[in-house]
Each structure stands twice: as C-alpha cells, then as structure tokens.
Amino acid sequence: MSQLLQHLINGLASGTIYALVALGYTMVYGVLKLINFAHGDVMMVGVYMGYASAFALGREAQRSLWGVVVIFAVAMGGCALLGFLIERFAYRPLREKPRLTALITAIGISFALSYGFQLDVSFDGPFDFSIAGRRGGSFDFHFDRLVLLPGASPRAFPEIIAPTEWFILGDRDVVLWNWQVISLLIAVSLMVALQFLVYRTRFGKAMRAVSWDHRTAALMGIPTDRIISLTFMLSSALAAGAGLLYAIKDTSVTPLMGLYVGLKAFVAAVIGGIGNVPGAVVGALLLGLVEEFVVGYAASTWRDAVAFGFLILVLLVKPGGLFGRVAAEKV
Amino acid sequence: MATPGATTLSDDTGPIPPALRGLLPVLLALPVLALAEWTLGASPFATYLLSVVGVNIILAVSLNIVNGMTGQFSIGHAGFMAVGAYIAGVTSLSLKEIGIPGVPVAVSDQLLFVEALLAGGVCAALCGFLVGLPSLRLRGDYLAIVTLGFGEIIRVFVQNTEAFGRALGLSGIPQYSSVAMVYFWVFLVVLVARRIAGSSHGRSLWAIREDEVAAEAMGVDTTGYKVRAFVISSFFAGIAGGLFAHFVPIINPGSFTFVKSMEIVVMVVLGGLGSTTGAIVAAIFLTLLPEGLRSLFGAMGAEGSLAQKVDQIRMPVYGVLLVVLMLARPQGLFGTRELWDVLPRWLPRKKKGLT
Numbered sequence: 001m002s003q004l005l006q007h008l009i010n011g012l013a014s015g016t017i018y019a020l021v022a023l024g025y026t027m028v029y030g031v032l033k034l035i036n037f038a039h040g041d042v043m044m045v046g047v048y049m050g051y052a053s054a055f056a057l058g059r060e061a062q063r064s065l066w067g068v069v070v071i072f073a074v075a076m077g078g079c080a081l082l083g084f085l086i087e088r089f090a091y092r093p094l095r096e097k098p099r100l101t102a103l104i105t106a107i108g109i110s111f112a113l114s115y116g117f118q119l120d121v122s123f124d125g126p127f128d129f130s131i132a133g134r135r136g137g138s139f140d141f142h143f144d145r146l147v148l149l150p151g152a153s154p155r156a157f158p159e160i161i162a163p164t165e166w167f168i169l170g171d172r173d174v175v176l177w178n179w180q181v182i183s184l185l186i187a188v189s190l191m192v193a194l195q196f197l198v199y200r201t202r203f204g205k206a207m208r209a210v211s212w213d214h215r216t217a218a219l220m221g222i223p224t225d226r227i228i229s230l231t232f233m234l235s236s237a238l239a240a241g242a243g244l245l246y247a248i249k250d251t252s253v254t255p256l257m258g259l260y261v262g263l264k265a266f267v268a269a270v271i272g273g274i275g276n277v278p279g280a281v282v283g284a285l286l287l288g289l290v291e292e293f294v295v296g297y298a299a300s301t302w303r304d305a306v307a308f309g310f311l312i313l314v315l316l317v318k319p320g321g322l323f324g325r326v327a328a329e330k331v
Numbered sequence: 332m333a334t335p336g337a338t339t340l341s342d343d344t345g346p347i348p349p350a351l352r353g354l355l356p357v358l359l360a361l362p363v364l365a366l367a368e369w370t371l372g373a374s375p376f377a378t379y380l381l382s383v384v385g386v387n388i389i390l391a392v393s394l395n396i397v398n399g400m401t402g403q404f405s406i407g408h409a410g411f412m413a414v415g416a417y418i419a420g421v422t423s424l425s426l427k428e429i430g431i432p433g434v435p436v437a438v439s440d441q442l443l444f445v446e447a448l449l450a451g452g453v454c455a456a457l458c459g460f461l462v463g464l465p466s467l468r469l470r471g472d473y474l475a476i477v478t479l480g481f482g483e484i485i486r487v488f489v490q491n492t493e494a495f496g497r498a499l500g501l502s503g504i505p506q507y508s509s510v511a512m513v514y515f516w517v518f519l520v521v522l523v524a525r526r527i528a529g530s531s532h533g534r535s536l537w538a539i540r541e542d543e544v545a546a547e548a549m550g551v552d553t554t555g556y557k558v559r560a561f562v563i564s565s566f567f568a569g570i571a572g573g574l575f576a577h578f579v580p581i582i583n584p585g586s587f588t589f590v591k592s593m594e595i596v597v598m599v600v601l602g603g604l605g606s607t608t609g610a611i612v613a614a615i616f617l618t619l620l621p622e623g624l625r626s627l628f629g630a631m632g633a634e635g636s637l638a639q640k641v642d643q644i645r646m647p648v649y650g651v652l653l654v655v656l657m658l659a660r661p662q663g664l665f666g667t668r669e670l671w672d673v674l675p676r677w678l679p680r681k682k683k684g685l686t
Contacts, residue, residue: 035472090654101657103404103472104600108653111593115646152643259589263483266476305487308480315473316465 002173007296008289013180013249015288016187020242021265022272022280023194024235030211030275031231033099037106038086039239040262041113042079044255046240047157047247048117048150050075054158062160071160075244076237083236087229110259117255120151154254157247183245190241191281197234198277207231211275260304264291267311273321283322360518364511371510378510382578384618385513386571391598391610392520393567398596399605399667400528401560402540403467407478408568408595410485411455413587415569416576417495419451420504423577427505444507448516448573455569456562458485463561468554482592486584500583501576508577516574520567524607527563536560540605590646597649600656603663608670613663621645 021043028036053074054062061067090109094102167176198204209217210227218224246261247253264287272283287307294306314321371378394408423444431439458481466477489495496502527533535556538546547553576582598617602609624641656663665673 035476090658093658097661099472100402100404100604101661103475104596105654105657107406107475107593107596108650108657110650112647112650112654115643115650119643119647263476263479267480270473270476299491301491302487305484308477308484311480312462312465312477315469315477319465319469 002169003296005169006174007292009174009176009180011289011292012285013183014292015285016184017242017246017249018265018268018288019281019284020187020190020238020245021261022269022284023191023277024239025266025269026275026277026280027231027235031207031214031228032091034091034102035106035266037103038109038113039235040265041110041258042082042086042236043239043243043262044117044258045082045113046075046079047243047253047257049078049240050244050247051155051157051253054160062158063162068160072241072244075240079236079240080233083232084229087232092225114255114259117149118152119149121149122147150255152255154252157251157253161248179248183248186241186245190238194238195277203230264307267307270311270321271314273323276321276323279321279323364514367514368509368511379578380622381510382508382513382574384615385510385517386575387595387598387614387618388517388611389520389567389571390595391602391614392524392607393564393571394595395599395605395607395610396524396527396560397564398599399610400533400536400540401557403557404475405478405561406475406592406596407480407482409587409589409591410478410482411459411565411568412572412575412591413485413489413584414455414458415451415572416582416587417489417501418454418569419447419573420501420576420582421494422447422450423504423507424501440505440507444512444577448570451573452566452569455572456566459562459565460558463558467557467561479589479592482587482589486587489584496583498584500581502581504576504582506578508574513574516570521607521611523563528607532556593649597653600653601663603665603667605667606663606665606669609663609665612670
C-alpha cells in the first residue's frame with residue numbers, strides 16, 4: 001500500500017512536468033496546426049541557460065530565493081527569445097507552404113539543437129567585465145573559460161533547491177521530497193496562469209480566434225503574426241520552466257534530454273487530444289503515472305518504450321485522443 | 332502537377348523490344364557486378380564502403396516510396412532496418428552449421444543468406460503493417476511520431492531480449508555479404524520503386540501525396556495504398572538491415588537509433604521527395620562525404636580530433652541542412668523529377684511524359 005502511494009507521488013511529480021511541456025505542444029498546435037518538434041530541444045536549451053546562470057551566480061547565490069528566481073527568469077526569458085527567433089525565421093516563411101515542409105523544418109531544428117549542443121565549443125582565457133551600478137558601485141564578472149556549446153557529456157545540475165524529505169510515512173516507506181511539492185506548486189500555478197491567460201484575457205481571446213481560423217481572425221483585425229509569435233514565446237518559456245523542474249528532479253542535464261522529454265510530452269499531448277489544453281494536462285499526468293508504475297512494478301528498462309506503446313494503443317482505440325474530436329477534413 | 336515516372340508507361344516505341352526491356356537492366360547489371368566483385372576482392376575497405384553506400388541507397392530509395400511518393404512522413408526507418416538486421420542475423424547464426432545438401436558450400440551459404448534476408452525483410456514488412464495500419468489512418472504528423480516511437484520500442488525491445496544479445500549486440504554473424512549481393516538488392520529496390528512510380532498503383536500514391544481528400548473522392552483507397560506503400564518500404568528497409576548485419580562485425584542497438592533514421596530522411600529530402608535517382612545521388616553523396624572528409628583530414632596530418640569532429644559535426648549539419656533546404660529549395664535537388672530529366676540538353680534525354 002505504501003509502495004503504491006510512493007509510486008503515485010512520483011508519477012504525479014513527473015506528470016506535472018510533462019504537462020508543462022505538453023501544454024507548449026498543444027498551444028502551438030492550436031494556433032498553427034504544426035507539431036513543433038523542436039519544442040523539447042528549446043526546453044533543453046533553457047535548461048542549459050539555467051545551468052549557465054546558476055554557475056555564474058555561484059554556489060551561495062544560486063540557492064537563495066532570488067537566485068532561483070533569476071535562474072528561472074533567465075531560462076524562461078532566453079527561451080522565449082529563442083522561440084520567437086525560431087518562429088520568425090524558420091516557421092513564418094513556410095506558413096503558407098505544404099504542412100510537410102514545416103514539419104521537416106521543425107525536425108531539422110530539433111536535430112540541429114540537440115546535436116549542435118553536443119559539440120564542444122569553448123574559448124579559453126580569462127574574460128573580465130563589469131557592469132557599473134547607478135550609484136558608483138559595480139558588478140564584476142570573471143570567467144576563466146567561455147563555453148559556447150557544452151559538449152555531449154552529461155552535467156550535474158546544481159541543487160538550486162536543496163533536497164529535503166518533507167513527509168515520511170512509516171520508516172521511510174513513503175517519501176515526499178520538497179522539490180516534488182515545489183515543482184508541483186510551480187507547475188500548477190503556471191497552468192492556472194495559462195488557463196487565465198487563454199480564457200480571461202484579450203490576448204487569450206485573440207489566440208483562440210487565431211486557432212479557430214487564422215484568416216478570418218486576420219480579417220477581424222487581429223494581428224495574427226504577433227499572436228503566433230507570442231504563443232511561441234509563451235510555450236517556449238513554459239518549456240524552459242518545465243525543463244528546470246525536470247533538471248532539479250533528474251539532477252543531470254544532457255543535450256539529448258530535450259528529445260526524450262519532448263517526445264514524451266508530445267505523446268501526452270496526443271493522448272489528451274492535441275490542441276486541447278486540459279487534455280494535455282490529463283494526458284501528461286496519466287503518462288507520468290503509467291511510466292512510474294511500469295518502472296515500479298514491471299521493469300525499468302522498458303520505461304522508454306512505454307510512452308510510445310501507450311500512444312499507439314490510444315491512437316488505435318481513440319484516434320483523436322481522450323478529449324479531442326476527430327475533425328472531418330474539409331477541402 | 333508533374334506525374335513523374337509516367338514516361339515509362341507512355342513510350343513503348345523504342346529500339347528495344349518491350350519483352351526484353353524489363354530484363355535488360357538485369358543483363359546489363361550482371362557483368363558490372365561481377366567485375367566489381369572481382370576487382371574489389373582485394374580491398375576490404377573499398378568493399379565495406381561500397382556495401383555501406385549500397386545499403387544506404389536501399390534505405391533511401393525505399394523510404395522515398397513512403398515519404399516521397401506517398402507524401403507520408405516516416406522518421407523511423409532505422410527501426411525496420413533493425414528488425415531486418417536482427418532477424419536475418421539470428422537466422423544466419425542459427426543456420427551457421429547447416430549446409431544445404433547436394434550443393435557446394437559457397438552456394439549453400441548464399442542460399443541461406445538470401446533466406447535470412449527474406450526472413451528479415453518479411454518480419455520488417457510485418458512490423459510495417461502493424462505500425463502502419465493504425466497510424467496511416469491518421470494525419471501525417473501522427474505517422475511521424477508513431478514511426479519514431481516504433482523505432483524506440485524496437486531499440487528497447489532488443490536491449491531487453493537475451494536472444495538479440497541485449498545492449499552488447501550480436502556478433503559472429505557469418506560474413507556472407509558481398510558487393511554483388513548488396514547491389515543486386517539495390518537494383519531490385521530501384522526497379523520496384525521505378526515500376527511503382529509508373530504504375531497505376533504509383534499514380535494513386537502520387538494522388539494521395541498531392542491531395543488526400545481529393546484522392547479519396549476519386550475512389551482511391553487511401554488507407555490501403557498507404558499501408559501497402561509502407562509495407563513495401565519497410566520490407567526493403569529490413570533487407571538493407573539484413574545485408575548490413577552480414578558485413579559489419581557486430582550489430583548493436585546503437586546502430587539503429589533515431590540518428591540513423593534522420594540520416595535516411597535527410598538523404599530523401601536532399602535528393603528531392605519523390606525522386607528515386609535523387610535519393611540515390613543523395614545517398615551516395617552523404618555517405619561518401621563524411622568518409623572523404625575524414626580521410627582528407629587524416630591525410631592532411633591534422634590531429635586525430637579533427638577527423639573525429641567530422642562525425643560529431645555531421646548531425647547538426649544535417650539539421651541545419653534540412654532547415655535551409657526547406658526555406659530555400661523545398662523540392663530538394665531534383666524535386667519529383669529524375670536524373671535524366673535534369674541532365675543538360677546535349678545528353679540523350681528521355682521524352683517528357685505527362686508534365
């Protein structure tokens with residue numbers, strides 16, 4: 001019984017992280033009808049940005065509250081910019097082209113990012129620069145080595161949230177880690193914020209209009225390009241946040257993590273019915289639980305196959321996903 | 332839209348009688364293969380390189396049947412290759428000691444080899460059917476992700492199965508493969524691809540590629556045709572895997588990852604989605620280029636690291652190449668045309684068909 005509870009906790013914890021990534025897929029799919037294959041890799045880039053900023057902050061600062069906020073802000077902001085650039089220069093020129101071209105481009109970007117980050121490009125030599133403060137003081141920075149691309153070997157993600165056991169049932173039968181609770185809280189609050197944004201704001205209304213029919217939306221005076229850009233930025237920022245939570249959980253970062261987490265999140269989005277915001281969350285939680293139970297009760301080596309087996313099963317039984325509708329294609 | 336391959340049907344007035352035309356390529360190819368086998372016998376590296384090129388051609392041409400002609404986007408071709416490689420490898424391993432009575436050892440070996448290849452190909456085709464049936468009823472993007480997932484499942488399955496050597500892989504598979512055998516299958520897959528392109532079956536595939544809804548409205552059984560194209564394509568991927576297993580010292584799950592699938596996709600996209608000769612040219616180019624660069628750097632006496640960098644840099648370059656191709660030249664090198672359609676004027680040129 002306690003084992004079941006433990007698996008439940010772990011499954012939900014990873015499920016919420018998948019959910020954040022899955023939301024990005026679903027949002028972009030909603031406005032563009034494009035599966036943004038590069039989404040997971042944008043997340044990976046965000047994790048490395050977080051890694052770099054944690055490194056720049058130093059051991060003490062990265063554990064303080066403001067340090068964590070800075071790390072999240074840098075990663076999410078940087079990823080929003082990356083998402084904007086990808087949309088602007090890779091997807092927008094192809095918007096009126098056949099869907100296949102955009103799909104191939106997305107795969108190409110994903111590939112370029114995940115394997116580009118495995119290259120080892122760095123510059124030696126001390127780099128010093130300082131930013132003058134307003135009132136005389138200045139912030140000095142010193143780097144021995146400037147790492148442009150991190151290389152293939154996995155890196156240990158700094159413990160920006162020092163792991164502590166919060167709630168122990170019995171003799172360590174059921175363990176609830178603080179980061180599990182924190183990541184659950186962050187994930188849930190991001191989801192609530194997203195729900196508010198999509199259903200309660202002008203931007204959200206515009207987004208839904210673009211998703212419904214972007215040509216008509218443009219005729220109604222909605223700046224579709226800007227809405228699509230903002231959607232991309234939003235989904236990329238969410239992915240960066242999720243990636244950091246994943247890195248805190250997993251403690252190691254590799255350039256290939258984006259591919260795997262991204263794929264699983266995508267599977268979650270499809271299971272929930274792609275384009276459907278609550279569906280993505282339910283699908284992700286379900287996937288997290290299924291994965292955890294397979295690891296717990298069957299064999300951990302099968303973990304990576306589970307998501308896809310589950311996907312094929314769902315597509316066989318309910319092709320539109322659990323909450324999606326199979327829309328008839330019109331000419 | 333141009334209907335590539337239609338030419339083969341329309342021009343039946345040629346110097347060669349129609350009955351012989353089907354056989355002619357075979358008759359032409361045989362001496363060339365024999366010559367290649369005879370001259371290359373001495374150089375293991377050349378044999379290996381040519382075999383790799385051949386296997387990649389088979390993979391690219393077969394993937395082109397699905398990705399190019401039918402317009403579906405499969406990115407899990409390495410999965411089918413893995414099925415073929417492992418099934419053929421295990422078959423050969425278990426039949427290693429057996430000889431077919433009454434024939435010389437060499438002949439019996441080759442017969443067993445073909446049998447193993449066919450076993451691998453059929454199993455891969457079966458997998459293609461199982462994967463294709465659910466996913467091909469859905470939109471193209473789903474197929475992409477399902478094929479990718481299938482590749483992953485195969486990899487995990489192999490890694491967890493004792494009979495397939497788990498993560499260590501299979502070694503000791505008899506090295507039956509020869510350049511002649513590889514290019515026999517290259518020839519076969521090209522023949523099949525070209526024949527499909529020119530047949531009514533192929534026209535249905537082109538129709539699906541151009542507009543699935545319209546094709547269905549015209550009475551094309553879209554799911555049926557897509558699944559059939561998928562099965563043919565995965566059969567040849569399995570054959571390619573089987574061949575591969577019989578000339579490399581060891582096969583392990585690492586040889587059939589997403590990276591391999593992407594390599595094949597890049598070949599097909601670069602050559603032009605729908606162009607068989609484009610796939611061949613791209614496969615040759617993309618296989619020989621890294622090899623060439625590696626030996627060039629090696630010859631320049633550069634540090635070993637630079638030669639190793641070629642392998643590392645290949646993957647991101649492929650990614651960027653895909654993006655640039657899609658932005659600048661989405662039709663790839665040849666588009667849906669074939670090599671002879673784009674040759675300069677002064678070379679003998681095939682009559683334009685329905686263009």
